[in-house]
Amino acid sequence: MNHSSIIRASALEYVRGVTSGEFTAEEFLSETLSHIEEAEARYNAYLHVEDGQKLLARAREIDRGIKSGQKVGLLAGMPVSIKDNICMRGSRTTCGSRMLEGFVAPYDATAVSRLHAEGGIIVAKANMDEFAMGLTTEFSAYGPSRNPWNTGYVPGGSSGGSAAATAAFECVASLGSDTGGSVRNPASFCSVVGYKPTYGLVSRHGLVSYANSIEQIGPIARTVSDAALVLGVIAGRDEHDDTTADAAAADCGYLEGIEGGIEGMRVGIVDEMTEGADPEVARAVERASKDLEAAGASCERISLDMVGYSVPSYYTITAAEAASNLARYDNLRYGYDLSVDGYEFNSYVAEARGRFGPEVTRRMILGGYVSSAGHAGRYYLKALKVRAKLTREVADAFASSYDILMAPTVPILPFRIGEKSDDPVSLFMVDLNTVTANLTRRPAVSVPYAVSAGGLPIGVQMMADSMQDKTLLRAARALEKRRAPLPEVPD
Amino acid sequence: MSRDGGSGSGGADGTAAPRPVIGLEIHCQMTSLKSKLFCPCRADYRGMGPNENVCPVCMGMPGTLPRLNAEAVRKGTMIAMALGCAIPERISFFRKNYFYPDLPKNFQITQLDMYGDTCIGGRGSILVDGGAVGIRRVQLEEDPGRMIYEGASARNRISLVDYNRAGTPLVEIVTEPDFEGPRQLRLFLQMLSDMVENLGVCNPALEGAMRADANVSLEGGNRVEIKNISSFHDLEKAVVFEIARQEAQHSRDLEVVQETRHWDAARKITIPSRLKEEEKGYRYLLEADIPWVRIDAETVESLRSRMPESVSEKRERFVSLYMIPPQVADVLSSDKLYSDLFDAARTDRNARELANIITTDLMGLVMAAAATAPAADRDAADGGDAQKKKRDDAASDVISVDGLRELADAVASGNMARNSAKQALHEMAKTGKSFAEVSSEMDLGLVSDESELLGVVQSVISEEPQAAKQASSNPNTVNYLVGKVMQKTRGKADPQVTLDLLKRCLSEG
Amino acid sequence: MQPRLITTLAIPQSGLVTEEEIESVSKLVRIKVADHREHVEKVRDMINFFDMLDSAGVEDDELVMDDVPVSRLREDAHESFGGLSGYVRQYRDGYVRVPKMD
Structure with a gap:
């Protein structure tokens, strides 16, 4: 591997290379840092890059450890980034919002401490839609990120910074968060792997809540195996999050058996998620099903009636939860400078919260509306019931017939910056294929599959039953292995 | 059942006023727990500097999640059982959303029966003074922080918040409007106070550990909520005042306005709340960060076996097992301090004498010692109940369990006359000497030579x-x-x- | 190009949400909105879209919730975080200063 291209290594290649002495952690990190400096001018993937000298010192420590035969962790000094809604002690955590401009986290998220414990080096906090509300990264208060495949296009969102940074080699892997597709959607748009774990597999301690009943932290990486490696590091029961699953269920060896193939698995292609898709996208999914059949799986079409109601249910629940989760931002205990002098409490809080961007403001008004005394029965409660019925329908499909449910990750191709940001309802439909996994708490992954005639990435989504994350990774790896070679991301 | 205070004043036209209807909402802090409801900060924040007893969770910092305290669930279940409640199969938590400076998340995590009966207890009933008082529900919730005001005039007044109390585990007990008068109210509160202490949940002597709001109406009339009542003593006064006020309205054919009134402790009256009625839009949401918790039959059984006996069970045991006269057993069983002392120092042989020594001599001695003891600095702000706390401390100064046992043994075995035992007890309390020392020095032993x-x-x-x-x-x-x-x-x-x-x-x- | 799906799921335009309602909800969630009209149309569109839930036929459905035994919860033990000074805005003696209540 020559000097300029070492940073294109996958995570597994990195670990092999650094532990075999092919290159040092310091070399790799230093290359990455100088590449970030150059790439950021084009992509705006990061909101905040950590102090390079401190990071390099950490890398040297890892190198000394490798030389002296000490344990350096599964990640062995690998440069990774995290979405800016994940807390890291002493580091700014803005959630892409001016509301939290001055906020420094007093503690590490569990995912962060687990990355650190396995020798991961967190180089930067990645750009995102404000408080993760959006699917283009255009709603970041610090400017949109750009798609490395075409900088006039959105990278998807809300973890757009994480996906763009991973695609553009500004890190080996990144952590995003997925509330309704926020890891899978940008992964699909940027041609990287995006993984949304079973709800409860990864601790949310330190993930700033948007819609806490359905969201998960998930890895974004350049290969399925890389995602599995990172997932293994961050997954598992955490006493700081009562909703995490027991250790036995959250087995850590996600790389184990990943090459086992898809032979004998039954794959259902969801009608409701493919019917209205862009023809190029629909054709990609068709080819993908042929690939899987060639690899020994059986594919057939399946209809899930409740999917048609998933998006309004999803937006109702997320808006109601967001209005509650974001209520704490009253600027009294932390936040930005705004003196309380001369204000009455309610007017101060309303004034301070005027800093939320328009999309967040809108969703909180929406959330207040659908959960208010007069409307909760018609909207919030009904949305919960739709979620319950959808969950039953999906559980039945897995129990009776299928190991994997497949569909396009996003029904349309990536679009231009500014193209849809003014039409919230048409943006809603971009979420149609991803929200079902969140509402039903099932694991789902977006695997890069093709590039359109216009040079834009197309991802394929696979979903498995609860706690079947290993099966899902095996199937995703089988698809990745079978697909036609993909072009390199343009420089 | 007797009714007193505030009842019976006739209307101007000579007809009697309708009977008063009273209900209570009692908030009891679980001060005996080691940690808060959702984080490992202290449950008893008293005596700490401002904002010292806080962490990212109870300060509502971004990204933090509540970590439900298992013992709070167990103790809450025990209170619910003691109040004769049905225990649900599963409990759940809700967010009550409203903005207030003492609420770090701008919502309070509490319980509701919104989607089935999922509060920690419900539909209970308890006999008080011969009448049944219904318990509508028992729920767990978090206490908010405390607001402090500085500055003389309203103009330059500064509001400060100490979040040490935020997240303290509370058990809220909501009664049916079953109380018929202040006497039953008083007896209920005393019983409840004994109960939570006896269950090892709360030290009711701590200032602010037990607080209550009351709903008062005259049968068929509008309901008035009374808030801002700082002690049970005042609660009774507030209710008596409010009944009299409503009866006076009634006698003048004036309708009682449905409203929230505050108790003005200085003027001893209730006044209409100046604050606007907070919008009722609490927008209750399921708290998805806390999974529903199963309270299975096995858990209920093991909690039942862990439950200390109730005051009435204790009294019954004292009378039937140790032949203690009923009046003595009444006194002894209703006070946890003394009934614990009794049980610790008791033998089959000395029980009767022991009960006698405690109720006729020791109680007086402890009371006197407590009256002269300086106030503990942690509770400088004395509530009426702080006396009780001082008394608990005084008791352990007066005599040890061993000393008490030796004294009662001596009387029961005929080695010491009751009169001498009284003297010995006073001497031990005064000097702190052991029983052996006192009995030999004072020559208090029996002359049997x-x-x-x-x-x-x-x-x-x-x-x-x-x-x-x-x-x-x-x-x-x-x-x-x-x-x-x-x-x-x-x-x-x-x-x-x-x-x-x-x-x-x-x-x- | 517009995916077909979006048109098949076209939303009823009941337009029942009033500007006053939206204004009162924005007060409820304590956000000062300079110009309500900016949000009214979009919020109304979104809420109209949510009206689709009416046809989901879930009135008789029950909610399904995960549960855990009491033994899975945090055991009652004290642990000090060691203070939050430096992370929380403090006024004097460690107090947090807040605006006056009306």
């Missing part, structure tokens, strides 16, 4: 020739002589030895 007693017996016989003569035929007269010997020895003569000696001397002539 015949040679020592013989002289006294002989002098009594010679001083009472009349009685001595009758004694051979009338046993009551012998007892009279024993009494005389006792007088001369100031109660120290061993009664049995004295009797034998007297009989011998008299028969010898």
Whole structure:
């Protein structure tokens, strides 16, 4: 591997290379840092890059450890980034919002401490839609990120910074968060792997809540195996999050058996998620099903009636939860400078919260509306019931017939910056294929599959039953292995 | 059932006012727990500097999640059981959303029966003063922080918040409007206070550990909520005042306005709340960060076996097992401090004497000691209840369990007269000496040595020739002589030895 | 190009949400909105879209919730975080200063 291209290594290649002495952690990190400096001018993937000298010192420590035969962790000094809604002690955590401009986290998220414990080096906090509300990264208060495949296009969102940074080699892997597709959607748009774990597999301690009943932290990486490696590091029961699953269920060896193939698995292609898709996208999914059949799986079409109601249910629940989760931002205990002098409490809080961007403001008004005394029965409660019925329908499909449910990750191709940001309802439909996994708490992954005639990435989504994350990774790896070679991301 | 205070004043037209209807909402802090409801900060924040007892969770910092305290669930279940409630199969939590400076997340995590019965207890009932008081529900929730105001005038007043209390586990008990008068109210609150203390949930003596709001109406009339009542003592006064106020309205044919009123402790009246009625839009949401918790039959059984006996069970045990007179058992069982002391120092043999010593002498001594003790600095802001806390401390200064046991043993075995025991107790309390030291130094032990007693017996016989003569035929007269010997020895003569000696001397002539 | 799906799921335009309602909800969630009209149309569109839930036929459905035994919860033990000074805005003696209540 020559000097300029070492940073294109996958995570597994990195670990092999650094532990075999092919290159040092310091070399790799230093290359990455100088590449970030150059790439950021084009992509705006990061909101905040950590102090390079401190990071390099950490890398040297890892190198000394490798030389002296000490344990350096599964990640062995690998440069990774995290979405800016994940807390890291002493580091700014803005959630892409001016509301939290001055906020420094007093503690590490569990995912962060687990990355650190396995020798991961967190180089930067990645750009995102404000408080993760959006699917283009255009709603970041610090400017949109750009798609490395075409900088006039959105990278998807809300973890757009994480996906763009991973695609553009500004890190080996990144952590995003997925509330309704926020890891899978940008992964699909940027041609990287995006993984949304079973709800409860990864601790949310330190993930700033948007819609806490359905969201998960998930890895974004350049290969399925890389995602599995990172997932293994961050997954598992955490006493700081009562909703995490027991250790036995959250087995850590996600790389184990990943090459086992898809032979004998039954794959259902969801009608409701493919019917209205862009023809190029629909054709990609068709080819993908042929690939899987060639690899020994059986594919057939399946209809899930409740999917048609998933998006309004999803937006109702997320808006109601967001209005509650974001209520704490009253600027009294932390936040930005705004003196309380001369204000009455309610007017101060309303004034301070005027800093939320328009999309967040809108969703909180929406959330207040659908959960208010007069409307909760018609909207919030009904949305919960739709979620319950959808969950039953999906559980039945897995129990009776299928190991994997497949569909396009996003029904349309990536679009231009500014193209849809003014039409919230048409943006809603971009979420149609991803929200079902969140509402039903099932694991789902977006695997890069093709590039359109216009040079834009197309991802394929696979979903498995609860706690079947290993099966899902095996199937995703089988698809990745079978697909036609993909072009390199343009420089 | 008796009714008193505030009742019965007739209307102007001579018809009696409708009967008062009273309901309560009691908030009880679980001060005996080691940590808050959702984080490991202290449950009892008293005596700490501002915002020292906080962490990212109870400060509502971004990204933090509640970590439900298992013991709070267990203790809450025990309270619900003690109040005769049904225990649900699963409990769940909700967010009550409203903006207030003492609420770090701008929502309070509490319980509701919105989607099925999922509060920690419900539909209970308890007998108070012969009448049943229904318990609508028992719920767990978090206490908010405390607001402090600085500055003399309203203009330059500054509001400060101390979040040490935020997240303290509370159990809220909502009664049905079943109370018929202040007496039943008072007895209920006393019973509840004893109960939570007895269950090891709360030290009711701590300031602000138990707080109550009351709903008062006259049958058929509008309901008034009374808030801002800082002690149970004031609660009773507030309710009495409010009933009288509503009756006066009624007698003048004025409608009682449905409203929230505040208790003005200084003026001893209720006044309409100045604050606007907070918008009712609490937008209750399921708290998805806390999974629903199963309270299975096994858990309920093991909690039941862990439950200390109730005051009435205790009283029953004292009477039937140790033959303690009912009036003494009443006093002893209703006070956890003394019933614990009793059980710790009790043997099958000394129980009756022990109960006697505690109720006739020890209680008075402890009361006196507590009255002179300086206020503990942690509770500088004395509530009426702080006395009780001081009293608990005083009791352990007065006497140890061992000392108490030795004293009762001595009386029960006939080695010490009751009078002497009283003196010994006072001496032990005063000097802090052990029973052995006191009994030997003060020569409080019984004189059972015949040679020592013989002289006294002989002098009594010679001083009472009349009685001595009758004694051979009338046993009551012998007892009279024993009494005389006792007088001369100031109660120290061993009664049995004295009797034998007297009989011998008299028969010898 | 517009995916077909979006048109098949076209939303009823009941337009029942009033500007006053939206204004009162924005007060409820304590956000000062400079110009309500900016949000009214979009919020109304979104809420109209949510009206689709009416036709989902879930009135009789029950909610399904995960549960855990009491033994899975945090055991009651004290642990000090060691203070939050430097992370929380403090006024004097460690207090947090807040605006006056009306």
